[in-house]
Amino acid sequence: MRKSMLFVTLLLSLIIVLAGCTAAPAGQQPAAEQPAGEEAAAAGEPVTIDWWTVNSEEYSEEVQKAMVAEFEASHPNIKVNMTVLPESGFSDKMTTALGAGQGAPDVAFFWDNNWFPEALDLTPYIEADPNFDPSMYFEGFWNTRAVWQDKVVGLPLGVGAQFVMYNKDVFDEAGVAYPGADWTTEDFITMSTQLMDPDVKRWGGDRPRRPFRAIWFNYGAHPYSDDSMTVDGYLNGPESVAAYTWLWDLVQSGSTPTPADIEVLGTEGTGPVDLFLAGRLAMATLNQGHMLNAVKAGANFGVVPEPQVEGHERYVNAWSLTSSIWKGTEHPDEAWTFLSWWVGPEGQKFLMENGNLFPSIPSVLEQYKDADQEYAQAFFDVLKLKQVSEWRIAHPCDGAVARAAGDVWDKIMLGDIERDQIQSELDAVVPAAQEALDECRDRLGG
Amino acid sequence: MMAQQLDAPRAAGPKAPLLSSRARRWLGNGLAYLVMTALAFIVMIPLFWMLSTSLKARWEIFAWPPQWIPETLHWENYREAFTKYPMGRFMLNSAFLVVVNVIGELLAVPLIAYGFARLRFPGRNVLFVLMLATMMIPGHIKLIPLFAIYHRLNMIDTYWPLVLPAFFGNPFFIFLMVQYIKTLPRDLDEAARMDGAGTWTILYRIILPLCKPPLTIILVYTFWWTWNEFLHPLIYLNSFDKFPVQVGLAFFKGRYSVEWNLFMAATLVSILPILILYFFVQRQLIGGIASVGLKG
Amino acid sequence: MFSTWREMSPRTRREAMEGYISIAPWLIGFLLFTLIPVLASVYYSFTQWSVTRPAEWIGFDNYTRMFTRDPLFWQALKVTFYYVLLSLPLKIIFGLGLALLLNLKIRGMNFYRTIFYIPAVISGVAVSLMWMWLLHPDTGVINALLAQIGIQGPAWFWDPQWALPSVALMNVWAVGGSAVIYLAGLQNIPPHLYEAAKIDGANMWRRFWRITLPLLTPILFFLLIVEMIDSFKVFTQAFVITKGGPLKATYFYLYYFYEEAFQNFNMGYASALAIILMLIILAATVVMNYLSKHWVYYESEQEKS
Incomplete structure (x- = not known):
């Protein structure tokens, strides 16, 4: 009997330890997620934003890693925590996180129109950002993949x-x-x-x-x-x-x-x-x-x-992949900085030159290395259709x-x-x- | 105790055998080998195809007429599959998950099952049905609430959501174990109790040693299920370095096409650990009451 | 059997306490990780919830729509029931048959057992692809073999009549997974019973019916329940291979559920679908459990009578 009690005690303590382990990080995490992030940024402490992306023929894991490194080099106050997911699982994961209303990333593809209600309206950020001009994008893709119900729900990455x-x-x-x-x-x-x-x-x-x-x-x-x-x-x-x-x-x-x-x-x-x-x-x-x-x-x-x-x-x-900021983000400014860089001319150019992306910005697409090829020309013509x-x-x-x-x-x-x-x-x-x-x-x- | 079952055949009596018993056994074994080899062959056909696909160049896979043995064997596909993505790392991650899950199930399941199978307490039947009912809920419906719970517990991007449930016992295993314990004669318990053994001693000294077959099944199944888990790791993990093997395999399916040769190569290698484990562990299935030679 | 805690003898009371302690791990896990999600689903089943928009209470609307205005629900139910009735006996019979074969005491059995286990462990996409390739109407191996013996094979997954049996066939192929469980059960049959029966002159057939089968019933019952639940929850094949078609011939219940929940963003309705499925399986389990009293033989319980 004594032995058996020992076992039960062991089991219970195991459960307590398990519970304890989970409680420990719980204590630490909120400190890092304080909305005091901006103050921290001012004090020189970098803000970390979460970014979910996929691994694809257009941008492999390595290329995107290199892109993040380049972004971080020019933006020392922002760290990007990249999550690369397989294409086949991205949707279920996003839907789950958005449905739970927590744990969604600051920046991600919002390629399903049903996710748009959870995207941050970017209109104020665009208006406040003198360097950002929406007319640089293909008009058709801007209309179909960025604007939804009179809001700007994201920026269009690449064209397909x-x-x-x-x-x-x-x-x-x-x-x-x-x-x-x-x-x-x-x-x-x-x-x-x-x-x-x-x-x-x-x-x-x-x-x-x-x-x-x-x-x-x-x-x-x-x-x-x-x-x-x-x-x-x-x-x-x-x-x-x-x-x-x-x-x-x-x-x-x-x-x-x-x-x-x-x-x-x-x-x-x-x-x-x-x-x-x-x-x-x-x-x-x-x-x-x-x-x-x-x-x-x-x-x-x-x-x-x-x-x-x-x-x-x-x-x-x-299509173009709508890339958005989640409504629940705690660092909308930093998220916008990253998003507008990634889907802006710099990011798309990087992915075009190092990966296989066809950018959604005509002035960048013109610099495509094989732009004069017959197939590329024919593809660009297709993009002009309704x-x-x-x-x-x-x-x-x-x-x-x-x-x-x-x-x-x-x-x-x-x-x-x-x-x-x-x-x-x-x-x-x-x-x-x-x-x-x-x-x-x-x-x-x- | 088996009297009612064994009454009938006595009347028939043994017939004079046409062949000696040795010849008959020899014939029977030969037949068994024949049947099993034939079945094994059928079972293996798809595997040959996977192997053949894994050794082809990408554009050969869909050529007509199809070739079973490619002209040149592209063994480098295997190397490429393992360097393109850190499959070795992914397999190690899965191995870790397997070990922890097995420990969890082996700790929890016998205890819980013994309670349901042998101990009497108010509400037992209701709780048992409730436990069975948890097996019937489509897993997908729990995804969003569970994600919210684990997020509240700050367990996202940790292995906790993938190992914790094991320590609470999988209903499938509990049910199996309950059924198994129920086939063990109650005399065993009673005799031990007479000798002054407590409930837990009976469980761990008398019952559990007889439960090698179901414990082996728990081991095999936990390994298999954990190894093949895709959705839950995908939902709960964010770090590339933490992904298990099935999430890794999914990377071979791109947005626009699939690298079938690499995918098949990686898949074939990924099932090897399960098969090796199974090969060595299955002899443990032989055990239980039959090995003790206990008389009813 | 039990009146109140107070009226129990110290011995029963202690046994009950020990009972609660032993099932405590499960109970804790149940309360934490099952009950909350299920209650949430029950709540959502009374709402219109599109995942990314706030849930709206609509009472029993989801349920009334399901039973009165949703032909897809009935189609999914029909297909799923058909599948359960078709695949369950097949899986049980083939699983048992394979296990009996693998239980023979002959050389090299470890090797064969491992081979038959292979189909069970290859998961998801790879196995589905293999089957599509095997069962291709024109170029598949199976139809080529059938042609050898003069049979014109069907279009399998791509024929509304054959799509569902094809899925069943595919799952029977992977029956090596459950054969393991039968094997464990077979090991638990005391050999002296066989010896006694042999002395009595019972032939193999009779030994199977008189000893093997009765003593295997607890495991058989387990597999029956588990395989039934599994069959009701068939999903992957429809998801990867048939997409519910052709002509919704493989429009399995869970596939419909998944479409509603994660593709149509109709999570409220999907929750109601999930609840109904659970109730259906539960009812089937209760019936089987009731019937089991007539055919499942427990060594431990038999002795008392």
Whole structure:
């Protein structure tokens, strides 16, 4: 019995020790986090700000570490505590911290529009900062990725866009003329069919990966009305039906990889770049990151915007990563100093020269080392098109509506419906889509 | 005690064997080897593929026709995988987490399970069901509140949130242990009690030595789960140097594409420690009451 | 059984005290790290909460919406139940079968046991990719093998009819993980029982039904409950491979929950979904626990009767 009591005592003391250990740092931490930070800064003690970023092809961990070192060298009163996260975990981690209302970083990517309510409005900082001129950014990206509900919720880091990359070797071999920038969605299907070669398991072009991106907008199709009230007449309107019908035609042409082909070849939702570079896909909808991969692999390729539809305005699915200051920060001034340096000309130039970033500042982008290359020029041209995000930023419910309409997409992909059934299939999902829209609008507005 | 179970077969009586018992055993073993080798082969196919992918150049992976054995074996992928990111460091971090978690579970689980399995106290059944119920809650729903709790406790970017729960016992293991202890005859306890042993002596001197199999399972499973943990370390840790192996593996998936060859190389190496541990530890599964040769 | 603390004999009272001490670690952990988050979720399930906007109390709206106006909820429920009914028996049967095989006392068994354990330890993405590659409709190994014997294989993950069985198949493949637990249970069967049965002339089949199975029931019960919970919480495959499709054939409950919580930012509704799932699993567990009285055999309890 004595022995057993000894054990229980040991166990209890273990628990107490555990509790004690956790209490100890608790005593120290607040001292460092005192809002007296500014006084400390004045006294020469550096302020530390937390920064969460990801590791990507555009900026590796080392490059960002070097960038921080350069920033700290020119700003001795600020220390940047960098957290590099894997791309696949960043969103869950941010959502958790923002949802908990604590433990979020001072500066981070706010790439999900749903995080914007937690971002600090930068308007006063921009107005107070004589060195900072928002007009240095691409206007389109400033409008879609920095401004939200009349607030400046962040600064846009880098630019990215989807476009079609085509393998010139395959075109030459098949005797098909290269696509021009003015090509149409019909051309896409025709070329795809000509380029396909089942003997070597080669496909012509790829299928879109979701509706209501560039091609749908090129058809003038929107998932719902601009006032976010009505689905009927939009999701199942003539423009939308035309876009879905184009998809149907493309699928039925048999010249495109099926979802099974795309997924099994390990694209993980990022685009079939590996398939393209293996020469098994003549045309692929990819982005600037893939383009750099292709350059590195020595591929012989060209770049054109996603195909257009005659008589309609042309769109691009483009993005920039909104980089913001968290509302709950205790050092907003220092955070602004870092943010405006990192996403400003110095930081973006550093990441362009040492990493693979395409800056969102035209005057910096001009200095890109391969700016005179044909592919780079074509990419810069794509960036000038109207952005899908312009509509999406004001309409946060398109994901929910697209999900409610997902069955139509799947049926077309599976070849389960006839061409003339598209209208009725879209009509059939309208009530569910309307329900989803109503629910979402109540919560997220629009 | 097994009388009711064993009555029936007596009537049948032994049939005259066609083969000698030795030949039969030999045949039976041969058959077992055959079946197991076939199954092992099926189980291994995907692994061959992983191995083959890990030895290819990046653009070879998706070439047609696919090759099982690449023309040149790119062993340097393994070196690159381990220099591109500090995978060795990540594995050491995971190893540390594993050790502490194992200690925690081994301290807590037998004690708790013994209470649920053998001791009678008011509310036991309700508490037991409550414990089972905690296994049913989707982990994701607890993320935000738990993050808030650990942040309040100033444990963010420390290993505490990743090891502390082990010291409170994992319900899965507690349940397993309870079931196991329940299969041990109560005579054991009673006899020891007659000899004047207290509750804790019975637990640590009589019951626990018979529990080698479940304790081994706790060891194996804790190792396995801790090693494969991705979400929680990701949420609670901020420092690159502290990341465990699964977070490290995720770095191979970039924003625009995945370096499959490096990823597979790193994955293959990362599962080796679990397999080595399992290979050596599984013989401990043999133990328990069968080894004592205790008569019921 | 118990009246009040006072009426207990000193011995029962002491036993009860010792009982509380022994489960204290769990209880403390439960109060600190489980109860608070669960109560928070219960609260959030009565609110409209978009994570980054303040939560708004809306009473039972989330629950009424779920049961009256949300076809996705019913689809997720249907798919998940179907999956549980399909995969649970498969996992139990194959797990037990594998364990019996691995329990044979032959040379080199350590090696085989380790091999069969491999599938269980490869986690997440890598294993999902392997399966996508194996089950590819045109170029996958499985369909190639089927073609050899003249069978036209299905499109597996990419066929609405086959997607769910494919996920089940994938999980059966990793059954080596639970085989370990069966093995431990098998070790606990006293060998003298087998010897006695052999002397009585019971053949292998009979020994299995009369000795192995009854004495394994406590472990079987454990695995049944645990695997059931696991099956209800199936998620990774839908997340990595099928994205819930095609045609929502693998729209598992937890996948829907995750979409609502972390992609749709509908945390209030997601909390309500989580609570309902918990209640469903709890109900199933209670039923199984009740039924267990008829088939689970505990050495320690049997003796008293």
